[in-house]
Every structure is written in C-alpha cells, then in structure tokens.
Amino acid sequence: MSEATLGVIDRAEKEIMKLSRTDIGAVYEFMHKFRNNPDQPGLDLKTLHGDTRLMAARIKRDLRALLLHLGQREYLLVGVDRRSTVYEDLSRYAYQINRVTGGIEVIDTQPVGDSIIGRVLPAAPVPLFAGFTDVQLVELGVAEPLLPEIRGLTDEDGLMTLLDRAPQLTVDVLFALFDGKTYELVLEEITTPVRSAEPVDVDDFEAAVRRPASQVATDDEALKFMLAESFQAWQIFLHPTQRRLVERRYSGPARVGGGPGTGKTIVALHRVTYLAQQLPPGPGKPILLTTFNRNLAADLRIRLRALGGEDVLARVEVVNIDRLAAQVLSEGDERAPKRKIDDGQVPQLWRRFLTAEVGDCPWDPDFLAAEWDQVILGQALVSRAAYFKARRPFRGRNLTRPERDQVWDLAERFSRWLTAQDLITWRQVAVRAAALAVHRYQHVVVDEAQDLSAAHWRMLRAMVPAGTDDMFLTGDTHQRIYDNRVTLGSLGINIRGRSSRLTLSYRTTRQILAAALEIMSGEVYDDLDGGQEDLAGYRSLLRGAQPAFRGAATWAAERDLITEQIAAWGTPSDGSAAICVPTRELAADVMAHLEAAGLSPVEIGPDGPKQTGGVHVGTMHRFKGLEYQQMIIAGVADGLVPRRMIDRYRSGDPKRYEKERQRDRSLLFVAATRARDELAVLWHGTPSPFLTERLTQATG
Numbered sequence: 293m294s295e296a297t298l299g300v301i302d303r304a305e306k307e308i309m310k311l312s313r314t315d316i317g318a319v320y321e322f323m324h325k326f327r328n329n330p331d332q333p334g335l336d337l338k339t340l341h342g343d344t345r346l347m348a349a350r351i352k353r354d355l356r357a358l359l360l361h362l363g364q365r366e367y368l369l370v371g372v373d374r375r376s377t378v379y380e381d382l383s384r385y386a387y388q389i390n391r392v393t394g395g396i397e398v399i400d401t402q403p404v405g406d407s408i409i410g411r412v413l414p415a416a417p418v419p420l421f422a423g424f425t426d427v428q429l430v431e432l433g434v435a436e437p438l439l440p441e442i443r444g445l446t447d448e449d450g451l452m453t454l455l456d457r458a459p460q461l462t463v464d465v466l467f468a469l470f471d472g473k474t475y476e477l478v479l480e481e482i483t484t485p486v487r488s489a490e491p492v493d494v495d496d497f498e499a500a501v502r503r504p505a506s507q508v509a510t511d512d513e514a515l516k517f518m519l520a521e522s523f524q525a526w527q528i529f530l531h532p533t534q535r536r537l538v539e540r541r542y543s544g545p546a547r548v549g550g551g552p553g554t555g556k557t558i559v560a561l562h563r564v565t566y567l568a569q570q571l572p573p574g575p576g577k578p579i580l581l582t583t584f585n586r587n588l589a590a591d592l593r594i595r596l597r598a599l600g601g602e603d604v605l606a607r608v609e610v611v612n613i614d615r616l617a618a619q620v621l622s623e624g625d626e627r628a629p630k631r632k633i634d635d636g637q638v639p640q641l642w643r644r645f646l647t648a649e650v651g652d653c654p655w656d657p658d659f660l661a662a663e664w665d666q667v668i669l670g671q672a673l674v675s676r677a678a679y680f681k682a683r684r685p686f687r688g689r690n691l692t693r694p695e696r697d698q699v700w701d702l703a704e705r706f707s708r709w710l711t712a713q714d715l716i717t718w719r720q721v722a723v724r725a726a727a728l729a730v731h732r733y734q735h736v737v738v739d740e741a742q743d744l745s746a747a748h749w750r751m752l753r754a755m756v757p758a759g760t761d762d763m764f765l766t767g768d769t770h771q772r773i774y775d776n777r778v779t780l781g782s783l784g785i786n787i788r789g790r791s792s793r794l795t796l797s798y799r800t801t802r803q804i805l806a807a808a809l810e811i812m813s814g815e816v817y818d819d820l821d822g823g824q825e826d827l828a829g830y831r832s833l834l835r836g837a838q839p840a841f842r843g844a845a846t847w848a849a850e851r852d853l854i855t856e857q858i859a860a861w862g863t864p865s866d867g868s869a870a871i872c873v874p875t876r877e878l879a880a881d882v883m884a885h886l887e888a889a890g891l892s893p894v895e896i897g898p899d900g901p902k903q904t905g906g907v908h909v910g911t912m913h914r915f916k917g918l919e920y921q922q923m924i925i926a927g928v929a930d931g932l933v934p935r936r937m938i939d940r941y942r943s944g945d946p947k948r949y950e951k952e953r954q955r956d957r958s959l960l961f962v963a964a965t966r967a968r969d970e971l972a973v974l975w976h977g978t979p980s981p982f983l984t985e986r987l988t989q990a991t992g
C-alpha cells in the first residue's frame with residue numbers, strides 16, 4: 293500500500309549525470325527506498341512554501357531531490373542538487389503542462405549567474421523577440437513561466453543563458469525565431485510535429501506524465517546505464533551555441549576560445565566526430581586530433597571512442613603534438629638524433645657546451661640558452677637571414693647585427709655539438725619536423741591550442757591543404773603554461789572572421805570563478821593572432837560555497853590543514869578530490885603525509901592519474917584539462933607561486949620577468965578552475981602575491 297511510483301524527467305537525468313559515481317549510486321538507492329515507502333523518516337519528504345506539488349527529499353547528507361507530486365502515490369524526480377541550500381527556496385521553480393505538447397515542464401525561472409564581470413550593455417537595446425506577441429510564443433510552445441524573462445532579452449548572450457535552463461521546445465522555438473525564421477515556419481517545422489494528438493488538460497498531471505513529450509524514464513535502466521558510465525552528459529547534451537560551432541562549415545581555419553570549463557574540449561571532440569561522419573567510407577585516418585600533453589591526448593582518445601565509437605576512432609589519428617613531430621622527423625630523416633631531451637635542460641646544456649667547446653665566452657649562458665630556445669627555435673628560424681630580421685618581443689636586451697651574427701654562429705655550433713652526442717631537444721624536433729612535413733590529413737583539430745609553438749603550427753599547416761574545414765582550434769590563452777606565444781596569421785593560419793568564444797562555464801561555480809578571475813586581474817592576454825582577449829561575459833550558472841583561503845605558519849602546519857580539509861569533505865576516496873602543489877618535492881611530501889594519515893593518495897603522472905580512485909595529488913602542470921569536485925591548492929606561498937627563481941630576471945630582464953610571472957599566474961588560474969564544487973587555497977608564511985588581500989582576508 294505504501295509503495296509509490298517514481299519517474300525521472302530528462303531535466304533531472306542531466307543533473308544526475310553531472311554527479312560523481314558515488315552520488316549517482318546514492319540517487320539510485322534513494323529511488324529504491326522512495327518507491328518502497330516515500331514516507332519513511334530518513335527521506336524527509338516535505339512540501340515547501342505551501343506548494344502542494346513541489347517537494348524536496350533527502351538523498352544523502354549534502355544531496356537533495358526535487359520532486360513533483362503528480363497524484364495519489366505517483367511522483368516525478370525533476371532535479372537533484374549537491375548543495376543542500378538550493379532547494380530550500382522553491383519559489384524559483386515553476387512547473388506546468390505544456391499546452392502544445394501536453395508534456396510536463398519544470399523550469400528554473402531565476403538566472404543565478406548573470407555576467408560576473410558586469411559588462412555594460414548598449415543603451416536602450418531592442419528586445420530580441422519584440423516582433424512576437426506572448427500569445428504567439430505560447431502557441432509555438434514556449435514555456436509560459438519564462439515569458440517575463442524572454443521579454444527582457446536583448447542580446448545573444450542573454451538568450452544563451454536562458455536557453456540553458458529552458459525546456460527543449462522553448463529552446464528550439466526561440467532559436468529558430470532568433471535565426472530569423474517566421475512564426476508560420478516555426479509553427480510548421482518545429483511546433484506541429486510535436487503537438488499532442490489529444491486535447492491537453494493543463495491540470496491533469498497523471499495523464500501528462502504518460503505522454504512522450506514529458507520525457508520521463510520510469511524504470512531504473514537509465515540510471516543503471518549512467519552508473520555503468522556508458523554515457524555522460526557531454527556526449528548527448530550540447531548547448532545550442534556549442535552545437536552551432538561543431539556543425540558549421542568554415543571556409544578556412546577556425547578558432548574557438550573561452551574560459552575554463554566552457555566546453556572547448558567537448559566541442560573539439562564533437563567536431564572531430566562530426567567531420568569523421570561526413571567522410572566517405574574508406575581506409576586511413578584523414579583527421580588529426582592533437583593537443584600538447586601526452587595525458588590529454590590519451591584522454592581525448594578515450595573520450596572520442598566513447599562519443600563516436602570505434603568507427604570514428606578508426607578515421608582519426610589522436611596523438612600529442614611532440615610525438616607527431618618525432619614521427620615526422622624519424623620518417624623524414626633517418627639520421628636525425630634519437631635521444632630526445634626536455635627543453636628545460638637547455639640552459640644547463642649551454643653551460644656545458646660553452647665550458648667544453650668555447651672556453652672564454654663573453655655571453656651569459658642563460659641569455660644564449662633563452663635566445664636559442666625562445667627566439668631561434670621559438671620562431672622556428674632556420675636561416676641566419678631570418679634571424680637578422682626576427683622581432684624579439686619578449687627579450688630584455690637589443691642585439692646589434694654583428695651580435696646576432698655571433699649568436700647565430702654559436703647556436704649552429706651548439707646544435708652540431710648536440711647532434712654529435714645523438715641529442716635533440718623537443719623544440720628542435722618540432723622545427724625540423726616543420727620543414728619535413730607534407731600533406732597527410734584532410735582536417736586538423738587542435739585542443740589546448742594556446743600551448744603550441746610556432747614550429748608546431750608550421751608543421752600542422754604543412755600537413756593539411758588550405759581550404760574548407762582545414763583547421764579547427766580550441767584553446768584559452770589565459771591558460772597558457774608553456775613558453776609559446778604565436779601570431780597565427782604570420783604562420784599561414786588565418787583565423788580572422790572565424791573566431792568565436794564560449795562564455796558559459798559548465799564546470800565551476802560562480803564563487804570559484806570569481807576567485808579565479810580575481811587571481812587574473814590586471815593582466816592582459818592575447819588572442820593567438822596579435823590581438824587581445826579577455827574573459828568578458830564569462831559566467832557560470834552553478835552556485836556553491838565560497839572558496840576557502842587559509843594560511844599557516846609553516847609547511848608542516850599547512851599539511852595539517854590539508855588533512856583537515858579532506859576530512860571536512862568527508863574523506864572522499866573515489867577520485868573526486870585532488871590536491872595540487874607547485875613543486876614535485878611538495879607533491880612527494882603531501883603523498884607521504886596522506887599515506888601516513890591512512891588516506892590513499894594517487895599520484896598524477898605524465899599520463900594522468902595512476903588510478904581512478906583515491907585522493908589525487910600532483911603538481912600544477914599536471915592538472916591541465918582535468919577536473920575535480922573538490923580541490924585543494926596548497927603551497928600558494930610567496931617564493932613558490934610565482935617561483936622564486938624568476939626574481940633573478942626582475943632587474944636584468946624585466947620583459948622576461950613579466951612573461952614568467954604571467955605564466956605562473958596562469959598556472960594558478962588553471963589549477964583553481966579545475967574545481968567543480970569546492971576549492972580551498974592554502975599557504976604557509978606570506979601568501980602568494982597573486983592572492984589579493986580581499987581573497988586572503990575573506991576566510992583567512
């Protein structure tokens with residue numbers, strides 16, 4: 293008698309899929325318990341604020357369910373949220389039976405996150421849908437509770453924000469109208485096909501839930517499917533803005549920018565799948581999907597398989613850019629040196645070379661190392677004449693022509709010295725590969741484009757014939773953490789007029805974004821093409837706790853703050869929490885400390901986390917492209933962030949100093965924006981200068 297039926301509406305499915313596996317499991321259990329007896333005390337089922345249908349129930353400690361009571365013992369799960377406060381005030385949720393489709397719609401009527409940067413809108417803008425009456429919009433199927441908000445829309449950004457919360461038919465209709473379609477055409481193409489065959493009684497929820505338009509799953513299959521990780525939200529629900537970018541035909545190279553978590557990687561993966569599906573059947577891999585890091589390339593391969601299946605993967609080469617360059621070099625020049633060395637070792641090698649081969653040298657080894665690495669290789673200069681003409685925008689001191697002549701001679705000797713030992717740096721590999729590369733792809737898609745060097749771009753340009761849909765790049769220059777700055781136009785990659793930006797973060801709460809943006813304040817960033825880019829309009833619809841900023845006197849005391857914080861989060865051990873530190877030494881120390889505290893730390897190596905469970909620990913560089921529900925960034929102290937070693941450039945080479953400092957700031961920004969729900973930033977001694985007083989004093 294006490295049993296109940298509980299369906300899940302698609303809106304709730306989307307929210308469930310964003311949860312961790314553990315939480316999805318909790319939802320699954322909740323549903324079973326609820327069906328057995330919705331009135332059992334542990335579920336804490338209650339109607340709030342006098343509404344008779346909308347109810348909240350407890351899934352677990354910090355997870356709530358939003359339910360619609362349809363009648364008798366029949367309920368519908370319409371939302372879940374990790375943050376316990378969200379469903380305390382239900383007045384923002386509206387529900388209705390759509391007059392056109394007869395389906396149930398649940399709508400969050402209040403935008404939580406308008407632009408957090410406070411953009412100024414042009415004066416007295418024209419409302420977007422001024423040409424249509426309310427009656428017309430409702431006839432087309434637009435959700436009535438959204439009408440007041442729709443009337444206030446004046447730009448595409450606002451529309452996108454609203455559409456993210458709107459029922460599917462509202463999205464389709466508004467989009468079509470926004471695209472310039474007439475009322476009649478939208479009625480015919482979009483509304484009529486989904487119109488209910490029977491008359492709709494807008495008060496009969498029990499009938500409504502049975503209509504296909506309600507998109508309700510009544511069994512556990514959907515949830516089981518999610519638990520098995522067979523699919524995830526991003527594989528299915530592209531935001532209309534994202535979809536447009538994916539399915540567009542571009543007359544040449546295109547670039548998608550946008551702040552962290554806006555779905556650039558998702559867009560890149562969908563783009564590859566889309567391109568692969570347009571190919572005529574055949575053998576070979578005419579599409580390249582590449583990125584900077586090895587672990588990200590591995591991750592892209594896994595996700596591409598999940599999205600497009602083996603058929604798509606069979607047509608796509610997924611490889612990190614340096615590995616590709618190494619392949620090109622070994623295929624094109626059998627005699628090329630085989631032993632690859634990290635670019636970080638270049639200054640040391642120059643020192644050894646100067647001592648062994650040159651002796652008394654008027655040049656500073658660090659200066660030569662940087663000149664070779666950043667100017668000669670950085671700009672992929674392959675002749676003395678090109679070096680004479682080169683601009684050296686980030687170098688501290690000017691060089692005369694005779695000086696450049698000397699530097700070039702030394703660079704050639706250095707390169708021969710390396711070759712004699714069968715050594716080659718990764719930057720050299722890229723420069724040589726660029727000269728050897730020939731056409732081998734029809735389409736090239738690059739994720740994390742901000743980190744590729746000039747030589748990488750030359751190589752890619754040579755690998756794909758210029759033309760329609762040739763290159764598709766995603767990236768965010770605010771997240772550049774390697775030493776590469778380029779102007780794509782000068783490398784034969786013209787993105788002018790084909791550049792777009794995503795602004796809605798799907799990952800990070802508004803509170804975390806605001807802190808991350810504060811870390812970036814006052815810096816100027818480029819757009820990969822000689823212009824500037826900012827994060828205006830970057831926003832999130834997610835809300836959460838304020839990030840914590842806490843200092844300790846010593847590193848030992850800070851380590852205790854780390855374990856305290858992990859405990860405060862309920863000691864998650866399913867890989868949903870991570871600790872990020874600036875140096876390898878600190879990472880090793882944190883690992884040891886967690887181990888001693890009985891937690892199971894898992895190191896994030898060059899190929900990503902070594903296991904999926906545990907608490908992940910790694911240096912900031914390793915966090916690129918990852919995401920966690922809870923993140924601690926520790927060691928954000930003066931002298932560590934930015935690195936103390938860059939101080940030596942402060943007076944001697946101020947431009948370099950600024951560049952290195954910006955890089956370290958980006959690194960902290962990347963780390964902070966990996967956090968989905970909760971972030972704690974810790975330090976010992978004096979806090980990092982990147983943490984403004986407002987931040988350190990907020991909770992410190």
Ligand SMILES: Nc1ncnc2c1ncn2[C@@H]1O[C@H](COP(=O)(O)OP(=O)(O)OP(=O)(O)O)[C@@H](O)[C@H]1O
Nearest residue numbers: 525526529530531552553554555556557558798917
């Ligand atoms: N349309 C979508 N629906 C649901 N989730 C999405 C959507 N687009 C992106 N996401 C989710 O948002 C998160 C961030 O996406 P993604 O990693 O592609 O962002 P990004 O812009 O590449 O981030 P970053 O620059 O920080 O690496 C992921 O968890 C992704 O699954």
